Amino acid sequence: MIISYLLVLFKILLALLLAPGLVGYVRWLKARLQNRRGAPPWLPYYELSKLFGKEVVMSNNASWLFRVAPYIVFASAVAVTLLIPLIATDMPFDRVGDLLLVVYLLLLGTFFLALAGLDPGTAFGGMGASREMTVAAIAEPTIALAIFGLALGAGSTNLGRIVSATLAEPGVAISPGHLLAFVALFIVTLAETGRLPVDNPATHLELTMIHEAMVLEYSGRYLALIEWASWLKLLIFFALLANLFVPWGLAASHSPAALALGVIALVVKLAVLGAVVAIAETRVAKLRLFRVPELLSVSFVLALLAVTSSFLLK
């Protein structure tokens, strides 16, 4: 019992430690693909430690909401990490929450980030918040639908149960429901984590930015928490993509050897997905803001079809 809770602690620490590295790796790979030398992949760790050491500067108009929001955003991201399959199946928190809780915890973080963007009353913050809500309004139901497509096949909305159902019957991994749901979730991942066709993660001042516009007023440890949370969100989405659709490599038992293998499998999967995202970001240009809802409705329709086909072809 104690051991499995230690394992949960280890899982969270691992996610928190891997998240900045993952973002740094994607940035570095993207730079290499674009013929730039690029910052070293471990730069985000330095960024975090620098930001935690800086003092916080706040607008006079900012209310308590502005101060609370970073903690809520960070805590909701950490709470989601507890619930998703990361290195092993059958974790103690599997039974605490299912995919609906995951979706709404993610939305909770987005919601408070948008509120915090509105709070100081700057023009950029309000713009970023309204755009983020536009994206979230279509993206969140798509995540739920896409994972529902898998849940229908597995007969449970529990993420751990979905993983073990796919492990028990490997054939479903190439069923149309899984394929369509994967594409839908991949598009949503790009949108929700502020990657390229939707939002440019490499810019700090651009009229069409979304995530950066909301956090423009933050500094010091608040900014560090928000950035860390958004990197963690990238890791969460990658882990969902990797482990729900390709669950092989997840440790089935809690022995040290199996867990070590699980960690290695996770790192490999993250590296592969990171490479895919880096290549995709190098190849596509940013979409005009008004085309973003169109892209998201593509993913919504795909998720809808995924649910339909896994429902009707059972």
Add this chain to the structure above:
Amino acid sequence: MNDALFAQLSTLGSSLALLFGITLLWRRSLSAYISAFRWQSAALSALLVAIGYLGDDPELYFVAIFFAALKVIALPYYLTRMEKQLGGERESQPYVNVATSLILSGLLVLLAYAVTRPLVIVSTLPTRGGLPLAVGLIFVGLFVVVTRKKALTQIVGFLVLENGIALLAALATFGIPLIVELGVFLDVLMGFLVMQVFVYHIHGTFESIDVDQLSELRY
């Protein structure tokens, strides 16, 4: 085991074809339409080979070769050439906007599931999982034809519709006799050539391939 693999592969191939049919609705430039059509045809010819192998029908290999030659190489080539000659017009203002047409195409596929349900229930074919997707592809192709304004995108819609019919035929019968297939291919080619002539005439008269202008008596 073989049947299970067959079922998986055929539904996978059909959903890939449908996936390209739906990305078509999202894109605007004519070249994107053409490349989506090309990828869809490539997926379909791979599926034909798979059905030929698993369904033990060597005739389908020939069909697949003709299919690929016509729809992966020849027609996209002509379409690209037409697009270059007519100037890269974009499907910027379809009758139904992009977001709505995506949702509608999703509903059309649901409708396809609903209408093929009785057929799928009584069928014992290993490929039955792909039937609703093939019918859905036919609907989506028809939808492209009726909602897009440019003559070229309508042609691509027609070709997607034809792809859906070919997919349905391959899934439901494991290959119609070769001679019939060849007749169908010839028909498609002829239809395409006739439409090509029409498009050139429309372009020559109106200096645009926007069929919206055809409804006006004077221009």
